[in-house]
Amino acid sequence: MQEPDLLRVVLLGKHGSGKSSLANKILGEEIFTVSHRSDAKIRCSQTHTKLINGLNVTVIDTPGVLGAERAHRERAEQERQCEWLSCLVQCAPGPHALLLVMPVQRYTRQERAVVEHIKTQFGEEVFRFTIVVFTHGDQLPENTDILAFVEQSEGLKELVLACGGRCHVVDNKYWTKERQKGDPQRSNEFQVKEILATVVKMTSENQRYLSNEALEEVEREIQSEQSRIHADSGLSLEESREQAKNSVLDKYIDQASRCPSYVKYAAVVAGVAGVALAAILVLPKVIKFLKNKPPLPLPVPVMPIELPTLPDLPPAPEVVQEVVPPVISDLLESILTEPEVLFERYDPFNLFEC
Template identity: 45%
Template structure:
């Protein structure tokens, strides 16, 4: 019996917007560590769980434009994120707060374009947190329509948007709309729509394709020499070995077109973290 592969979903957004808490809400359990400080820097992390009968791999990322965090650190972790979701994410969650959409939020969206390109919006859903700030009786679509910037973003994402409250909507006392369980179901339906619209494919670009090819080549080599390793362990080791080869200068460095140059040196920290 073939086990369906998990759907890879990346969470992107500003520091303090509640990405880790949102991931825990989707999983229905505390899986990701949540920082109590908006500017706290974390590393990219992926976890896989069953949600409503679907296997999901959620990839949490550090906050974009985090204060006191160097752009190089952010780039380094984005590289780790992209390697984690190789060969590419099936869906991207752009996480925003229910608050005024300012130039700072627009800068976060611009940085997402820088890391992935605007084409990633064909696989994206805008997800709002802090739903308790949503005026009573108002839907998130109605809220979005009040802002030209938000409306334009959601429109580019195919009209896909949801609202959660990781703190106050945990029980089942709210009406259907203001319920995390209801929103999770609707979010999964939207991810199904993304898969259908993209014919089941994931987002990719030339760099992701090159990364995946190298990982699979290394995985085949490990599989032949280590027959007792599980496929999961083989894949983890293949990712680590691929990065090490580039760090050691044995192969031509990847062209990280979507984040610029000078990032590869930072991968030493990633390799060390994976070795732990």
């Protein structure tokens, strides 16, 4: 059901790394909404397909791996689930290329966490399909190209080497046409052409798209729903597939949104049980200590101690029939087990972050 010349390109990286601006440069027009805020309301992947150099290229701009605030941990967990589910559905049956977008700066533990998280979600062979694209190219020192910058960091060297040496650099703000005349390498137009050429070459070498169990399961569900919609409505295959993707994504998100209610219930039960256990173990010792304590010189009123009355537990939520395949449930669980560093705020203008 997929056109053989359709290339699916997914942009991944931290919030504020310049993914949407890069996507717009690849498409040659302002398609995607650009936001520099980590709490932006865009929480689903944006997609757009365009004929570029004779190929249909679908660019998938993801919201970002990082950026959630600690104060909104619960909401952030739900959002990360929705973001990754949206990414899986939009790039099914699998991406031909992943553009790992990161600013020109020190390779911090946050960048390492992003790389590890992407590796966890897409599998061990993800780097065969990955191109590193640096943004904020104006931060490069004069007479320094991106490969020389990479050589200065052991972490970046290892990452780019794992990606087959594929890396490029753009600048979404300062590389104007006037400034590009003196150095063609510092040209967004030149770099975008190089990026697309690298995508085509890498796809030709791989002879396939990136796939894993989760992507295969998502594609099966999309095709099943697409067949039903096409038979019932008579829509074209392209239109019925778009409707099928939306339907499958809505189902996954609906199931994922039910998870927090069980988490809350478990937390209440655990909290109340902890209070009860503390009362049972500690209060008798306190009472015994007070009885055996010598009298004080001045009379001290003794307040009666009563064991706390445990509150009635709320009824457990009704068990909802499982509608998400186990492989998708496993994916959701892995999303919620990200390291603590994924909740730290990222400042794109701090070049000394460590």
